[in-house]
Amino acid sequence: xxxxxxxxxxxxxxxxxxxxxxxxxxxxxxxxxxxxxxxxxxxxxxxxxxxxxxxxxxxxxxxxxxxxxxxxxxxxxxxxxxxxxxxxxxxxxxxxxxxxxxxxxxxxxxxxxxxxxxxxxxxxxxxxxxxxxxxxxxxxxxxxxxxxxxxxxxxxxxxxxxxxxxxxxxxxxxxxxxxxxxxxxxxxxxxxxxxxxxxxxxxxxxxxxxxxxxxxxxxxxxxxxxxxxxxxxxxxxxxxxxxxxxxxxxxxxxxxxxxxxxxxxxxxxxxxxxxxxxxxxxxxxxxxxxxxxxxxxxxxxxxxxxxxxxxxxxxxxxxxxxxxxxxxxxxxxxxxxxxxxxxxxxxxxxxxxxxxxxxxxxxxxxxxxxxxxxxxxxxxxxxxxxxxx
Numbered sequence: 001x002x003x004x005x006x007x008x009x010x011x012x013x014x015x016x017x018x019x020x021x022x023x024x025x026x027x028x029x030x031x032x033x034x035x036x037x038x039x040x041x042x043x044x045x046x047x048x049x050x051x052x053x054x055x056x057x058x059x060x061x062x063x064x065x066x067x068x069x070x071x072x073x074x075x076x077x078x079x080x081x082x083x084x085x086x087x088x089x090x091x092x093x094x095x096x097x098x099x100x101x102x103x104x105x106x107x108x109x110x111x112x113x114x115x116x117x118x119x120x121x122x123x124x125x126x127x128x129x130x131x132x133x134x135x136x137x138x139x140x141x142x143x144x145x146x147x148x149x150x151x152x153x154x155x156x157x158x159x160x161x162x163x164x165x166x167x168x169x170x171x172x173x174x175x176x177x178x179x180x181x182x183x184x185x186x187x188x189x190x191x192x193x194x195x196x197x198x199x200x201x202x203x204x205x206x207x208x209x210x211x212x213x214x215x216x217x218x219x220x221x222x223x224x225x226x227x228x229x230x231x232x233x234x235x236x237x238x239x240x241x242x243x244x245x246x247x248x249x250x251x252x253x254x255x256x257x258x259x260x261x262x263x264x265x266x267x268x269x270x271x272x273x274x275x276x277x278x279x280x281x282x283x284x285x286x287x288x289x290x291x292x293x294x295x296x297x298x299x300x301x302x303x304x305x306x307x308x309x310x311x312x313x314x315x316x317x318x319x320x321x322x323x324x325x326x327x328x329x330x331x332x333x334x335x336x337x338x339x340x341x342x343x344x345x346x347x348x349x350x351x352x353x354x355x356x357x358x359x360x361x362x363x364x365x366x367x368x369x370x371x372x373x374x375x376x377x378x379x380x381x382x383x384x385x386x387x388x389x
Contacts, residue, residue, distance in 0.1 A: 001214065003213035003214070003215065003260075005215055005260060006170065006259070007150060007151075007173070007256055007259045007260070008170075008173050008175070009139075009149070009150045009173050009174050009175065009176065009177050010175065010176050010177070011149075011150065011177045011179060011252065012024070012176070012177070012178045012179065012180075013179045013180075013248070013249070013252065014179075014180065014181070014245075015180065015181055015182050015241070015245065016180065016182060017178050017179065017180040018046075018049055018050070018053065018140065018178055018180045018182075018183060019049075019053070021050070021053035021054075021057070021140070021178060022054070022056035023057075024057075024176060026057055026090065026138065027089075027090045027136035027138065027175050027176070028059070028088070028089030028090035028135075028136065029058075029059055029089060030059065030060045030061065030062070030086070030087060030088050030089055030090075031054060031059060031060070031061045031062070031088060031089075031090050031091065031092040031138070032061070032064055032079065032082065032083040032090075032091050032092070032103075032106065032110075033047075033050065033051075033061045033062065033063050033064065033094060034064050034067060034079060034091060034092065034093045034094065034099045034100075034102055034103045034106065035047060035063070035064070035065045035067065035093075035094045035095050035099050036065065036067045036068070036069075036095050036096075036098060036099055037065060037066050037067060037068060040095075040142070041094055041142065044142075044183075044186045046094065046140075046142055046183055047094065050092070050094055050140060054092075061092070062082060062083070062086040062088060064078075064079045064082055064083075064106075066078065066079070067079075067095075067098050067099045067102045068098065068278065069098055069278070069279075069281060070098070070157050070164065070274050070275075070278045070280075070282070071098050071099075071101060071102040071105075071155075071156055071157065072156060072157040072158065072159045072278075073115070073116050073117055073156060073157070073158050073159065073160075074159060075102060076102060076106055076109055076116045076156060077109060077115065077116055079102065079106040079109075080106045080108075080109035080110045080116075083106060083110050084110055088110070088135070089135065089136075090107075090135050090136040090137070090138065091103045091104075091106055091107045091110070091135050091136070091137050091138070092137075092138045092139075092140070093137065093138070093139050093140065093174075094140045094142070095140075095141075095143070096141065096142060096143035096145060096146065096195065097145055097146030097148050097155075097195075097198075097282075100137075100139045100146070100148045100149060100174075101146070101148055101153070101154040101155050101156065102154070102156070103137050103139070104134070104137055104148075104152070104153075104154035104172040104174075105154045105156050105167075107134035107135040107136070107137050107172065108130060108134045108172065110134065110135045111132035111133060111134055111135060112130055112131060112132050112134075114128070116156065119167070120158075120165055120167060121167065121366075122163075122165045122167075122363055122364065122365075122366065123158075123161065123163040123165060123362075123363040124158070124161050124163060125165070130169060130171075133171050134169075134171050134172060136175045137173075137174040137175060138174060138175065138176045138177075138178075139174040139176070139177045139178070140177075140178040140180075140183075141177065141178070141179055141183070141248075142184060142187070143184060143187055143195045143251075144181075144192075144195055144196060144234075144244070144247040144248050144250065144251035145194070145195025145196065145198040145199050145251060145283060146195070146198060146199070146202075146251070146255070147199060147251050147252060147253070147254040147255020147256070147257070147258055148255060149174055149177035149178075149179060149252065149255060150173075150174070150177055150252055150255035150259060151168070151173070151255045151256070151258040152168035152169060152170060152171075152172040152173045152259065153166045153167070153168040153172075153258060154167055154168055154172060155167075155271070155282075157274075157275050157278070158275075159278075162275050162276045163275055163363055164271040164272070164274060164275030165271065165363070165364070166267070166271075177252075179249075179251075179252050180248075181241060181244040181245040181247075181248040182241070182244075184244045184247070184248060185238055185239055185241065185244055186238070187238065188238075189235055189236075189238065191281070192231075192234050192235050192238065193231075193235055193283070193287075193336050193337065193338050194281045194282070194283025194284050194287070195251075195283055196227060196234065196247060196283075196336070197231075197283050197286060197287050197290075197333075197336075197338065198282060198283035198286060199223065199247075199250055199251045199254040200223075200224065200227045200228075200231075200250075200254075200332075201263075201266060201267070201286050201290065202223075202254040202255070202257055202258055202263060203219070203220040203223040203224050203227075203250075203253070203254045203257050204220070204224065204294075204310060205262075205263045205264045205266055206219075206220050206254075206257035206260075206261035206262060206263065207220040207221070207224075207257075207261070207306060207309075207310060208264060208297065208303055208306055208307075208310075208371075208372050209261045209262050209263070209264050209370045209371075209372070210370055210372055211261055211262055211370055212261045213260055213261060215260050216256075216257050216260035216261035219253045219254070219256045219257045219260065220253075220254075220261070221309070221313045222250075222253055223249075223250040223251075223253035223254045223257065224310065224313040224314060225313045225314070225315075226246045226247070226249060226250035226253075227247065227250045227332075228313070228314040228315050228328070228332055229246070229315065230242075230243045230246040230247050230250070231243075231247060231332070231336055232332070232335040232336050234247050235336045235337065262367075262370050263367060263370070264367060264368075264370045264371045264372070265293075265360070265364070265367045265368045265370075265371050265375055265380075266289060266290065266293045266294075267286070267364075267367060268360045268363075268367035268368065269289055269293065269356075269360050269380060269383060269384070270282060270285040270286050271360075272356045272359045272360045272363070272364070273285045273343075273348060273356065276348075276352075276356075277346050277347060277348055279346055279347070280346045280348070284341055284346075287333060287338050287341055288341050288342075288343055288387050289384070289387045290329060290333075291326065291329060291330060291333075292382070292383045292384075292387045293383050293387075294307075294325065294326060294329060295326055295386075296375065296382065296383055297371075297372065298322035298323065298325070298326060300373040300374075302372045302373035303372040303373070304321070304322050306372070307322035307324075307325040308320060308321065308322065308324065308325065310325045310328075311324040311325035311327075311328045314328040314329070314332065315328065316328050341389075342389040343388050343389060344388070344389060348388075350385070350388050353384040353385050353388065354377075354381050356380075356381075356384055357377050357378075357380035357381035357383075357384060358377055360380055361376075361377050
């Protein structure tokens with residue numbers, strides 16, 4: 001019962017909330033508006049609507065629209081250079097986890113010298129202290145997946161070393177988040193699946209983490225229940241606004257889980273994959289690893305009661321064993337059409353499984369410290385190999 005709680009983000013949640021952005025006191029007068037290199041925010045009108053809101057608030061902007069699905073160090077440095085050149089005084093991330101995560105990292109590099117990887121505390125990072133406060137961040141999420149709009153974490157890849165790590169400080173919490181489920185109706189079916197499961201795993205992992213608190217448990221169980229009951233509806237009818245709304249809430253709650261507990265080593269195992277293969281969506285990687293991963297946790301007999309509680313949250317009210325949770329996870333994947341994903345479809349080579357296991361344990365050692373039980377390199381290799389199709 002000893003814990004700290006800190007989530008300083010103001011949230012505008014609900015249908016049509018993007019229309020209220022101009023009424024808020026924004027943290028500056030000129031924004032670097034960060035989006036992806038795709039066309040979704042343009043074609044669906046979200047970029048134009050955001051620009052209109054900024055104009056109504058008498059705020060100018062510079063557009064940086066080069067963020068990829070797995071944002072990397074070069075994109076961060078380029079965005080920060082543009083923001084400094086143009087005199088931007090805050091960063092606005094528009095889109096899913098990628099542009100919002102990148103916005104946080106850009107905000108750091110707008111006020112601190114050197115290269116982004118100088119400040120990374122894992123792998124080949126130099127672990128330098130962040131001396132200057134990052135620029136303020138505003139997040140407008142168009143997906144229900146990462147919860148990054150209410151947490152401090154930013155996940156960035158190093159294209160040269162094939163590393164991918166999460167990182168964050170108190171000052172990388174967005175000061176303002178807009179969570180408008182109307183912006184999520186346009187998400188394609190496959191990305192609705194990947195993003196929905198990403199949110200699910202944030203809460204599942206946060207519930208099993210050895211730093212879980214009574215507060216994070218409340219957020220996690222509610223998010224898990226919402227996802228189990230609404231994700232299949234959102235997958236097969238993207239226009240179901242109630243399902244989208246419930247998934248948006250689950251996503252935001254999962255971000256709060258990340259802020260009050262933390263991800264365990266399933267995310268570490270996946271980051272190795274999408275760090276090496278940039279075409280792999282993070283959520284897809286998590287789905288492919290999940291059954292073998294949680295089965296390995298169940299085999300360790302370290303958190304059986306918690307796994308039963310997770311099964312119950314996912315709708316199996318009469319669950320009595322950890323295996324009931326594994327069944328619930330498989331059933332949800334099947335209900336969403338997510339059970340057919342194959343690593344081989346993304347060019348992942350089975351011969352690299354031991355290499356990946358060693359990389360996960362060494363590069364992401366901190367995530368393994370949060371696990372409810374010890375996973376060895378051999379355990380990790382078995383998880384990768386059992387997940388491979």
